[in-house]
Amino acid sequence: MTQGINIVSPVRDKLDWDCQELKAKFPKSKEDINIPIPSPQSCLLLIDGKVIKSDENATEVHTPIVTQDQPDNHISIGRFEMATKAQAVQALEAAERAYMYGRGTWARMPISQRCKHMEAFASDLEKKTEELAQLLMWEIGKNVKDSHDEVTRTVKYIQTAVQEAKELAEAESRWQEQKGVMCQIRHLPVGVVLASSPFNYPLNEAYTTFIPALLMGNSVIVRAPRNGATPHFPTLELFAKHFPPGTIQFLTGSGREVMGALVGTGRIDAVAFIGTASSAKGLLKGASNPQRLRVMYEGEAKDAAVILPDADLDVAVTSCASGMTSFNGQRCTAIKMIWVHQSQAEEFLKKLSETIDSMKLGMPWDDTVKITPLCEDSKPAYVKELIVDALNKGAHIVNNGGKCYKTLCTLSILAPVNKHMKIWDEEQFGPVTPVAIYTDVQEPIDYISRSEYGLQSAVFGYDEEMLGRVVDALSYHVGRVNINAPDQRGPDVFPFTGRGNSALGILNATEGLKFFSVPTMVAAKSDDEKSVKALKALNDGKHSTVIYGAK
Missing domain, CATH: 3.40.309.10 (Aldehyde Dehydrogenase; Chain A, domain 2)
Incomplete structure (x- = not known):
């Protein structure tokens, strides 16, 4: 009692x-398995628009599945590359070239055009649902229904984020005037964003961070975990196809080696990290300029x-x-x-x-x-x-x-x-x-x-x-x-957020777009007719990618 x-x-x-x-x-044995065991392309990285096969530091990708006749040997489905610090820096340099202080192709592209690229990517991603679901199922042991649901939800998230980006751009396509100041305010990219992918939802959770960052014109570096990397491999060719070189890089390997090395350079503008509080603390402790680093964090x-x-x-x-x-x-x-x-x-x-x-x-x-x-x-x-x-x-x-x-x-x-x-x-x-x-x-x-x-x-x-x-x-x-x-x-x-060691920032489509951007105002005094005329001319003409659309 x-x-x-x-x-x-x-x-x-x-x-x-x-x-x-x-x-x-x-x-009972591998022969007793009545479905195909995946053989994905292995050891893939995406750097500067190129899918690279690098197996200098490769390890086997072990599934959680064993057989009764070999209970100590996990079934393997390929190999996983432990990216080096040198490769991480190479990815960073590619991202910086692509962003080019906001002058790069993707950063200056109108958000309507970026949305078209993202919609095309989502369409191709959806076609890979079965392939990605099988890799999720095998590598992390997620049941077949939930594996399919994760891919489907990821595609729907992209579609939601695209719609939210369009609505944000439309809402900002107007003049605002207060206390003698006339302006237009637009959310513009922050620069180079570093994002991580957790093992339990390697697609969906990762995409909720870097998709908004991409839509807002940032260059992105994504690091995948030891468990859950293979579902990303078939997507790398799609990123290379739909986005300008250097716009998105994809690395695998140790968080300490990859993310730590990048944050330590002081050249990362924002971090989206999903993991434990202790890991986040260790990562950010190595930042050379923590006062200017934007941090989105989801923890325990x-x-x-x-x-x-x-x-x-x-x-x-x-x-x-x-x-x-x-x-x-x-x-x-x-x-x-x-x-x-x-x-x-x-x-x-x-x-x-x-x-x-x-x-x-x-x-x-x-x-x-x-x-x-x-x-x-x-x-x-x-x-x-x-x-x-x-x-x-x-x-x-x-x-x-x-x-x-x-x-x-x-x-x-x-x-x-x-x-x-x-x-x-x-x-x-x-x-x-x-x-x-x-x-x-x-x-x-x-x-x-x-x-x-x-x-x-x-x-x-x-x-x-x-x-x-x-x-x-x-x-x-x-x-x-x-x-x-x-x-x-x-x-x-x-909003998807929390308090304490559970979260910092808001992980959803609407707030993600705003987090990975800066509300930037271009203004003139309302009584300065010449400057107001010039401002409106920029809006009506073809010489600005920031001032446009206001009626």
Whole structure:
């Protein structure tokens, strides 16, 4: 009995990290795999408009898939080049030549023309949906449906960003006059932008940073991670086809070697970084001119769900289960902590356990599978460490969890958790979810308020007084509060941001365009007729790419 709650572990709190039941989920041999194993072009970089094959520092691209007959050998799908500092500098020089202090072809091109280039790119990208989805599925273990969804969403994001760019340009095509000053204001590029790509959403997350930067006329350098690079390789020829040389560079390799070297030059104008707070701190510490460096950052999160006494448990369970399991919990918006009121706790845990245990585990190409192998080599051991620590300090495994074989782990629910456990504060980013039981709603409010993270929270309940108290309190500590729904990103025109170590800046199409640009004003005194006439002549003529369109 715990706080009047009867908690019984169906697995008797025993771990099985060599689970033969899960071993049987893997193919017996490579010959037993009934779909093609991709053989993508490997070791590709994009520098100065040229797709370069460089394999001087190549390593194998290991998938999270093993076979029963060779459980210690991961299936490989090509090779990955660890770009050098010299190649990073070469990419930087190409980006600088392309931008040419704002005088380059892409920077001076009217935004309407840049949008046409981007629309053509998006059209060609969409044609590669199946190829890219297969690479996502194999390299990072994302299930086949979610892999296709990521590519589709990426294309839709580009289309949204293009539309937002057109609307921004149209809104700025007008004269403004205040207190004797007549002007036109346009958002113009900042210069050279450095962007990173995370492993969990290597296409979608990366594109939400560098697509707005490109649309606004910047030159961009993109660095892909060790896990999740191969889905980018087929896109490099499309970038070379649709954008002027040097407008976008693509590098792979170590973030410290590639991004650190570039930031240290002092010649990067903006950074869009997706990763951990410690990595961001280390990266920016090396900046030679941090005072002028624009930084867009998306970091860790510890999104919490709060189940109020009057919550509809079916709604809460369905939403929490979805938030916990999407891509095995490897999402910044995954629900990573659940607070349930004592009056609902026993029933909630029962329903949640039944829902999680009903989800199918297996290989990502099976379209009925929800839980798939983990692509990070160290993740299974870390999940085990968190579970053991929690068990030693009073928690129980309340579902049919606590099992793993190589890279495939069941999702484990731990309850009740307390502040002495590692999983209380640490972002697990994987298939294990802690549940805390409360009697006073101030407990989860204080927990969320004091967290170093602040991305999103979900609140389940309908009582107006209680709901208002929680929503108002949490709104000052997270970027989004979801009512009776799981945490999520999107639609892409809404702000995606947070507080603390979770975010700096806003990652969405609308705000991204503005972040990677400077609102620049060209003005004249309203009573200076000669200057106003010259300003209007620029607008009506063909001699300016900044002043135009005003009626």
